[in-house]
Amino acid sequence: MLLKGKKAWAPLSSILHRQQRKSLFSSSSTTLRFPITTAHQPKYPSPASYNPETCGASSSSSIITTTRSHHSLRISWKSFCSKAETPRCWSCKALPHAAPFLVCDDCRTIQPVDPSVDYFQIFGLEKKYEVEDGNLEGKYKAWQKKLHPDLVHSKSEKEREFAAEQSARVIDAYRTLTNSLTRAIYIMKIQGVDVDEEETISEPELLAEIMEIREAVEEAPNSKALNELKDLMQKKLQLWSDSFANAFQSQKFEEAINCIRRMKYYSRVNEEIVKRL
Numbered sequence: 267m268l269l270k271g272k273k274a275w276a277p278l279s280s281i282l283h284r285q286q287r288k289s290l291f292s293s294s295s296t297t298l299r300f301p302i303t304t305a306h307q308p309k310y311p312s313p314a315s316y317n318p319e320t321c322g323a324s325s326s327s328s329i330i331t332t333t334r335s336h337h338s339l340r341i342s343w344k345s346f347c348s349k350a351e352t353p354r355c356w357s358c359k360a361l362p363h364a365a366p367f368l369v370c371d372d373c374r375t376i377q378p379v380d381p382s383v384d385y386f387q388i389f390g391l392e393k394k395y396e397v398e399d400g401n402l403e404g405k406y407k408a409w410q411k412k413l414h415p416d417l418v419h420s421k422s423e424k425e426r427e428f429a430a431e432q433s434a435r436v437i438d439a440y441r442t443l444t445n446s447l448t449r450a451i452y453i454m455k456i457q458g459v460d461v462d463e464e465e466t467i468s469e470p471e472l473l474a475e476i477m478e479i480r481e482a483v484e485e486a487p488n489s490k491a492l493n494e495l496k497d498l499m500q501k502k503l504q505l506w507s508d509s510f511a512n513a514f515q516s517q518k519f520e521e522a523i524n525c526i527r528r529m530k531y532y533s534r535v536n537e538e539i540v541k542r543l
């Protein structure tokens with residue numbers, strides 16, 4: 267059995283359960299502190315047309331732009347990448363069958379993390395704010411079944427490390443994408459827009475509203491009252507999430523950042539309510 271001996275990792279089922287619970291009921295403060303320092307990352311073509319594994323992460327975005335905007339001069343991605351070392355499975359040397367290349371399709375060996383593969387690509391999603399794939403949870407579980415460190419406990423130390431890193435990254439990707447606030451911050455980040463999370467809101471109206479809600483939370487007599495406040499926060503979050511989607515779609519990034527700040531406030535109050543329930 268795989269689970270024999272001293273177990274350094276929590277069983278897969280408990281991890282899945284734990285992550286699911288977290289992502290469904292709260293916006294984790296850990297994910298809120300996701301570093302948003304990257305100034306600019308290149309915009310890649312959609313996962314369907316671009317295999318990040320076949321070309322170096324930093325291979326210029328300008329090349330992609332050129333080939334995309336001048337169709338007559340289109341040069342295949344592959345020919346540009348031909349000089350770059352094509353990543354192969356570190357164990358059996360096979361080429362990846364498809365992106366993303368987290369596990370070798372031939373020998374099932376777990377590959378090292380490739381930071382150029384973004385969270386949307388991990389789940390084969392279009393890079394847009396509204397996630398329409400109803401099967402995201404299924405895809406997440408499928409990855410964990412292939413990557414969970416329990417599965418490689420008898421393999422080399424190198425592969426165990428890769429498993430731990432890949433598994434943690436997939437968890438982070440799932441958490442980030444299933445929470446509207448962290449997803450908004452993340453998509454801005456990969457678009458090259460920094461969101462200063464420490465910047466506070468100075469609008470007196472919003473501050474007054476937040477204070478009022480906080481008071482209501484503190485004075486809530488029972489869980490029914492708290493649940494009503496929670497519903498209210500969910501509605502506010504949804505409203506500002508929709509506004510963010512529109513602002514982001516039209517590339518109005520200032521407006522989008524404003525929406526994120528509001529979402530953050532409502533999300534915090536929501537967390538406080540959840541703690542009291």
Ligand SMILES: [Zn+2]
Pocket residue numbers: 355356357358359360370371372373374375
């Ligand atoms: Zn292989």
